[in-house]
Amino acid sequence: MGRRRQRVDPAAGARAGALPEAIAALSRSLPSGPSPEIFRRAKFDRPEAVTLAQRTSALWQLLFRVLSPLPVGNALASLALEAQAHLVKSALCSQGYPRLALAQLPEDGSQGSRELLLALSWLLARGPVPEQMLAQARVPLGDEMTVCQCEALASPGPPAPHMEAEGPVDVRRVQWLMGKLQFRWRQLVSSQQEQCALLSKIHLYTRGCHSDQSLGHLSVTEAEMLRDPEGGQQLLQTLERENQRLEAVLAWRHTELVFWRWMDTVLGTCAPEVPAAASQPTFLPWVPERGGGELELVVRELQALEEELREAVERRRAAWEAKAGGCGRGPEWSAARRASREAVEKELGALQQCWKQDSGPARPHGPHRLVRREDGAAGERDLRAAEVIRTLRSQEACLEAVLRRLQGQCRQELARLVGALPGLIWIPPPGR
Amino acid sequence: MLPADCSRRLVAELQGALDACAQRQLQLEQSLRVCRRLLQAWEPTGTWALKPPPGPETNEEDPLPACTPSPQDLKELEFLTQALEKAVRVRRGITKAGERDKAPSLKSRSIVTSPGTTASAPPQSRGQAGQAGGHASDTRPTKGLRQTAVPAKGHAERRLLSVGDRTRVGMGARAPRPGAGLRDQQMAPSAAPQAPEAFTLKEKGHLLRLPAAFRKAASQNSSLWAQLGSTQTSDSMDATAAKTQFLQNMQTASGVPQPRLSAAEVEAEAGRLRKACSLLRLRMREELSAAPMDWMQEYRCLLTLEGLQAMVGQCLHRLQELRAAVVVQPPRPCPVEGPPRASPSCRGGAEPAWSPQLLVYSSTQELQTLAALQLRVAMLDQQIHLEKVLMAELLPLVSTAQPQGPPWLALCRAAHSLLCEGGARVLTILRDEPAV
Numbered sequence: 001m002g003r004r005r006q007r008v009d010p011a012a013g014a015r016a017g018a019l020p021e022a023i024a025a026l027s028r029s030l031p032s033g034p035s036p037e038i039f040r041r042a043k044f045d046r047p048e049a050v051t052l053a054q055r056t057s058a059l060w061q062l063l064f065r066v067l068s069p070l071p072v073g074n075a076l077a078s079l080a081l082e083a084q085a086h087l088v089k090s091a092l093c094s095q096g097y098p099r100l101a102l103a104q105l106p107e108d109g110s111q112g113s114r115e116l117l118l119a120l121s122w123l124l125a126r127g128p129v130p131e132q133m134l135a136q137a138r139v140p141l142g143d144e145m146t147v148c149q150c151e152a153l154a155s156p157g158p159p160a161p162h163m164e165a166e167g168p169v170d171v172r173r174v175q176w177l178m179g180k181l182q183f184r185w186r187q188l189v190s191s192q193q194e195q196c197a198l199l200s201k202i203h204l205y206t207r208g209c210h211s212d213q214s215l216g217h218l219s220v221t222e223a224e225m226l227r228d229p230e231g232g233q234q235l236l237q238t239l240e241r242e243n244q245r246l247e248a249v250l251a252w253r254h255t256e257l258v259f260w261r262w263m264d265t266v267l268g269t270c271a272p273e274v275p276a277a278a279s280q281p282t283f284l285p286w287v288p289e290r291g292g293g294e295l296e297l298v299v300r301e302l303q304a305l306e307e308e309l310r311e312a313v314e315r316r317r318a319a320w321e322a323k324a325g326g327c328g329r330g331p332e333w334s335a336a337r338r339a340s341r342e343a344v345e346k347e348l349g350a351l352q353q354c355w356k357q358d359s360g361p362a363r364p365h366g367p368h369r370l371v372r373r374e375d376g377a378a379g380e381r382d383l384r385a386a387e388v389i390r391t392l393r394s395q396e397a398c399l400e401a402v403l404r405r406l407q408g409q410c411r412q413e414l415a416r417l418v419g420a421l422p423g424l425i426w427i428p429p430p431g432r
Numbered sequence: 433m434l435p436a437d438c439s440r441r442l443v444a445e446l447q448g449a450l451d452a453c454a455q456r457q458l459q460l461e462q463s464l465r466v467c468r469r470l471l472q473a474w475e476p477t478g479t480w481a482l483k484p485p486p487g488p489e490t491n492e493e494d495p496l497p498a499c500t501p502s503p504q505d506l507k508e509l510e511f512l513t514q515a516l517e518k519a520v521r522v523r524r525g526i527t528k529a530g531e532r533d534k535a536p537s538l539k540s541r542s543i544v545t546s547p548g549t550t551a552s553a554p555p556q557s558r559g560q561a562g563q564a565g566g567h568a569s570d571t572r573p574t575k576g577l578r579q580t581a582v583p584a585k586g587h588a589e590r591r592l593l594s595v596g597d598r599t600r601v602g603m604g605a606r607a608p609r610p611g612a613g614l615r616d617q618q619m620a621p622s623a624a625p626q627a628p629e630a631f632t633l634k635e636k637g638h639l640l641r642l643p644a645a646f647r648k649a650a651s652q653n654s655s656l657w658a659q660l661g662s663t664q665t666s667d668s669m670d671a672t673a674a675k676t677q678f679l680q681n682m683q684t685a686s687g688v689p690q691p692r693l694s695a696a697e698v699e700a701e702a703g704r705l706r707k708a709c710s711l712l713r714l715r716m717r718e719e720l721s722a723a724p725m726d727w728m729q730e731y732r733c734l735l736t737l738e739g740l741q742a743m744v745g746q747c748l749h750r751l752q753e754l755r756a757a758v759v760v761q762p763p764r765p766c767p768v769e770g771p772p773r774a775s776p777s778c779r780g781g782a783e784p785a786w787s788p789q790l791l792v793y794s795s796t797q798e799l800q801t802l803a804a805l806q807l808r809v810a811m812l813d814q815q816i817h818l819e820k821v822l823m824a825e826l827l828p829l830v831s832t833a834q835p836q837g838p839p840w841l842a843l844c845r846a847a848h849s850l851l852c853e854g855g856a857r858v859l860t861i862l863r864d865e866p867a868v
Binding site: 093094095096098099100118121122125126131139141142144145147167168169170171172173174175177178179180181182184185187188189191192193194195196197198199200201202205206207208209210211212214215218220222223224225226227232235236239240242243246247249250253256257260261263264267270272273294295296297298299300301302303305306308309310312313316317319320323324336337340341343344345347348351352354355356366367368369370371372373374375376377378379381382383384385386388389392393395396399400402403406407409410411413414417418423424425426427428429430 | 433434435436439442443446447449450453454456457460461463464466467468469470471474633634637638639640641642643645646647649650651652653656657659660663668670671674675676677678679681682683685686687694695696697698699702703704705706707708709710711712713715716720727728730731732733734735736737738739740741743744745747748751754755788789790791792793794795796798799800801802803804805806807808809811812813815816818819820823824826827830831841842843844846847848849850851852853854855856857858859860861862863864865866
């Protein structure tokens with residue numbers, strides 16, 4: 001077992017022992033995190049037979065959990081080590097992980113613990129990983145409802161097993177699937193309505209119960225806990241475990257500086273890599289089909305928009321020239337034109353900011369806890385149902401307009417394609 | 433018949449949408465089951481158990497003695513039962529008006545909060561100490577109702593005691609314990625143990641109280657999350673600097689000075705540009721539909737349109753760059769498809785709201801409207817996506833199909849129905865034969 005260098009850094013005020021503390025906190029804050037020993041020893045790649053393999057596989061598994069956005073208990077969680085390692089490599093690469101050595105590691109977990117440690121630290125440095133993982137596995141004590149649409153089109157997980165290599169299908173099958181989809185949506189709506197009614201009743205009947213005045217009534221989870229004390233016991237234990245992890249995360253945040261200094265030394269022990277021209281050119285080893293397809297869709301949309309704009313601009317420009325061409329070109333004229341130009345530039349600049357910014361919409365993200373109050377009063381950080389309804393209605397109107405426009409485009413296009421044929425009469429379906 | 437690759441894509445898309453729906457439905461149904469069960473009468477989950485006056489944890493090693501109660505014990509219990517029944521009768525007489533302002537003597541002081549309650553006999557139906565595993569003295573305060581536990585002494589004993597009395601004894605024994613409890617129950621009719629009053633949320637829901645341990649854990653939980661939120665925003669400068677330094681070191685050590693564009697970033701950028709497209713289009717609509725009053729406005733309109741055109745050009749240029757950066761390499765054979773998409777910004781979040789915020793509603797109607805609108809928006813989103821996919825697949829087929837015989841007509845009809853009517857209505861095609 002090697003010795004780590006004792007760094008006494010006055011700036012950080014680190015005493016000898018801050019590093020183990022930090023590592024211990026980190027290990028406690030990660031889900032089923034490897035023991036601190038593993039972290040420390042991972043720095044050394046010496047194949048100490050048993051322990052090296054242990055370290056390495058523990059780290060592969062941890063990385064897999066960190067990178068996989070799916071909740072635990074999913075089918076993916078029970079994959080073999082090789083498969084997990086492969087997916088880890090793929091995911092890291094798609095996030096832009098710089099080190100090539102990782103991609104070349106054997107996937108059986110026999111070596112490479114130092115590289116894995118570096119990969120983990122890279123992820124930790126880029127984002128609040130322990131917090132995110134905690135938030136993901138969080139125990140929802142209330143009845144949660146998610147307002148934003150971020151998860152709406154989230155990946156549905158591993159592709160369904162019936163990815164049959166189907167041959168050509170009849171278009172009627174497509175129509176049938178579409179109908180089935182509509183039916184399922186209607187089912188969803190009615191189930192959802194029933195659930196809301198029940199939820200509302202439960203909230204109503206248990207008002208006045210909660211110790212927390214701002215909540216006022218029990219949630220389904222809490223009521224269920226009272227009805228079934230065993231389940232309640234489990235819930236309590238889970239909650240307490242979460243509290244422990246929260247404390248660990250807080251401790252980690254306080255002591256992490258020492259860890260980063262240490263990681264710099266770990267990095268220093270690696271030989272600098274040479275970007276081999278032959279082995280791995282700049283490529284993305286895995287581009288999701290959907291992602292590639294999405295690029296195409298966007299390109300097509302923008303091109304269509306470009307067309308429309310070009311026509312509009314030509315028309316307007318011609319009209320303008322005709323109208324204003326005859327007018328004089330006095331100084332106040334050009335001043336006015338300049339003022340207009342500046343105003344337009346500013347406006348469009350502001351418009352561009354709307355999508356340039358990385359941050360999401362101003363609307364709050366994430367799940368909200370449903371609370372029933374007769375007066376509907378809400379604090380400043382809370383949402384009111386009435387406001388959300390308003391927002392959703394305007395969204396609905398917007399989306400309906402988009403859909404109608406698309407359908408109108410299709411109608412025109414189809415009319416153009418088929419209209420030329422003689423001897424056919426096209427009778428549109430009865431209007432809505 | 434549609435060509436094979438087109439079929440595959442279409443079926444895959446629709447199947448994906450169907451699966452997503454099915455998943456939601458499953459979750460909803462699960463939740464519905466739970467809610468319905470809560471609203472019905474609560475059943476007893478296990479055997480009632482009594483605890484002999486305070487002997488905490490005495491029975492750990494003796495979980496479930498299957499002994500029969502001694503006659504002595506039975507007699508004592510009988511006496512106890514009668515005494516308690518009398519007490520309850522007396523109290524009931526006092527509080528006939530239903531006011532609960534008596535602090536009964538048997539009531540422990542530690543009972544939480546408000547007006548004294550006539551300790552009464554809660555029906556046995558609420559969850560008791562889960563005796564399923566035969567945990568003997570279940571004095572954990574996490575129970576929702578004040579119960580005590582002793583090793584179950586068999587059915588005989590239970591039948592002896594009326595519903596209420598069991599709890600009464602229990603209460604006495606647990607006097608020092610701060611239990612959560614069901615307060616102020618209407619007494620079950622006398623000593624008949626046969627037909628205990630069922631507990632329904634509707635009638636007695638407002639009397640429930642959460643267990644103390646749970647409350648403590650929950651408040652600790654929310655305060656810890658709040659702390660996390662505050663440390664997040666005021667992250668130590670040193671730590672951030674150290675992290676940035678480390679990332680840079682990693683980058684330089686790998687020999688590549690500039691980070692390459694990653695798939696996740698390409699996707700994020702594509703999403704941004706899609707948003708840009710819709711915003712630009714919206715703006716264009718506004719300009720085109722506004723009727724300019726004077727030449728000044730007209731000029732501005734023209735400038736705006738030209739500006740929009742330039743911006744669209746920029747976006748397209750950026751997209752071409754992205755396309756070029758993405759060189760698709762055939763992926764290695766993999767047991768499972770590659771990792772799912774990078775985490776959406778929502779989870780964890782750019783601005784993570786670590787402590788949960790509230791969504792306040794005031795009536796069932798409001799909640800239902802809210803939920804319905806949410807589903808509607810999600811559905812429209814999906815429909816628009818499917819529409820685009822269908823357009824991309826079907827329109828080329830219609831335009832290039834040769835010869836244009838009956839199969840082609842069928843295709844046109846189907847395409848029209850899917851693309852223009854959302855699959856809901858179909859048009860009719862009449863062959864107009866020239867009169868012979």
